Amino acid sequence: LVSRENHPDRSVVRVGGVPIGPGTMTLIAGPCAVETPEQTLGAAQMAQAAGATLLRGGAFKPRTSPYAFQGLGEKGLRILAEVRAETGMPIVTEVVDANDVDLVSSYADMLQVGTRNMQNFALLQAVGGAGRPVMLKRGFNATIEEWLMAAEYIAQRGNLDIVLCERGIRTFEKATRNTLDISAVPVAQRMSHLPVIIDPSHSGGRRELVLPLTRAAIAVGADGVIIDVHPHPEQALCDGPQALVNGDLRELAKTVRELPPLV
Numbered sequence: 001l002v003s004r005e006n007h008p009d010r011s012v013v014r015v016g017g018v019p020i021g022p023g024t025m026t027l028i029a030g031p032c033a034v035e036t037p038e039q040t041l042g043a044a045q046m047a048q049a050a051g052a053t054l055l056r057g058g059a060f061k062p063r064t065s066p067y068a069f070q071g072l073g074e075k076g077l078r079i080l081a082e083v084r085a086e087t088g089m090p091i092v093t094e095v096v097d098a099n100d101v102d103l104v105s106s107y108a109d110m111l112q113v114g115t116r117n118m119q120n121f122a123l124l125q126a127v128g129g130a131g132r133p134v135m136l137k138r139g140f141n142a143t144i145e146e147w148l149m150a151a152e153y154i155a156q157r158g159n160l161d162i163v164l165c166e167r168g169i170r171t172f173e174k175a176t177r178n179t180l181d182i183s184a185v186p187v188a189q190r191m192s193h194l195p196v197i198i199d200p201s202h203s204g205g206r207r208e209l210v211l212p213l214t215r216a217a218i219a220v221g222a223d224g225v226i227i228d229v230h231p232h233p234e235q236a237l238c239d240g241p242q243a244l245v246n247g248d249l250r251e252l253a254k255t256v257r258e259l260p261p262l263v
């Protein structure tokens with residue numbers, strides 16, 4: 001279903017009217033985690049001023065350590081909905097448990113399945129039946145073939161509104177959090193008709209890598225990028241070192257505007 005063999009034209013996925021697909025270079029930005037109404041609105045306004053058309057923000061956070069901030073849950077979803085009402089930006093947010101899919105879908109415009117859950121087949125089937133577009137991150141240990149098979153689980157439930165997101169894989173290299181597999185973009189686009197975006201924030205893990213990795217994404221023809229921003233990264237409860245602030249974000253937005261997307 002997701003293979004390009006039976007579907008030669010690349011697909012466009014619409015999220016609350018915002019297209020992601022060939023030639024779009026959609027900018028998705030927002031806080032890693034929803035912390036407070038002020039922080040989320042501040043991040044959304046920064047993102048929107050820079051040209052982002054979709055707002056990201058985690059209410060359910062899949063953290064490596066059980067002692068780390070786990071997200072605000074439904075309270076975070078309510079904050080996202082308030083910020084959408086204020087800014088008009090559709091919301092992309094993660095769901096980590098199949099039992100929460102109905103709840104998260106009642107707030108979200110797009111459901112995100114994170115790297116740790118790429119092969120959580122019950123979750124994939126549940127999001128496939130939720131009637132919302134899905135962003136499927138590549139598992140940090142997964143091959144491209146396995147990633148596409150995970151997308152197939154969603155598609156099998158009747159949902160072809162899937163966007164693939166390359167967010168770095170685990171290699172021997174320790175200089176970055178994960179190694180952004182930039183070649184996955186053209187490879188996945190050849191194998192599948194689904195749009196492919198990258199997450200330079202979670203792959204690099206450091207804000208100074210976000211702009212160069214975004215340039216790389218544009219150069220290889222990615223259909224968008226998803227980026228962490230925070231009004232006060234030094235106070236962030238999650239992944240502050242990778243969050244962009246206003247100046248960096250403006251430079252990134254300029255790059256996105258000036259480098260024409262490949263179709």
Ligand code: PEP
Pocket residue numbers: 032058062094113114115116137167199202
């Ligand atoms: C995220 O985008 O909030 C996230 C946790 O990303 P990943 O699943 O890629 O680690």
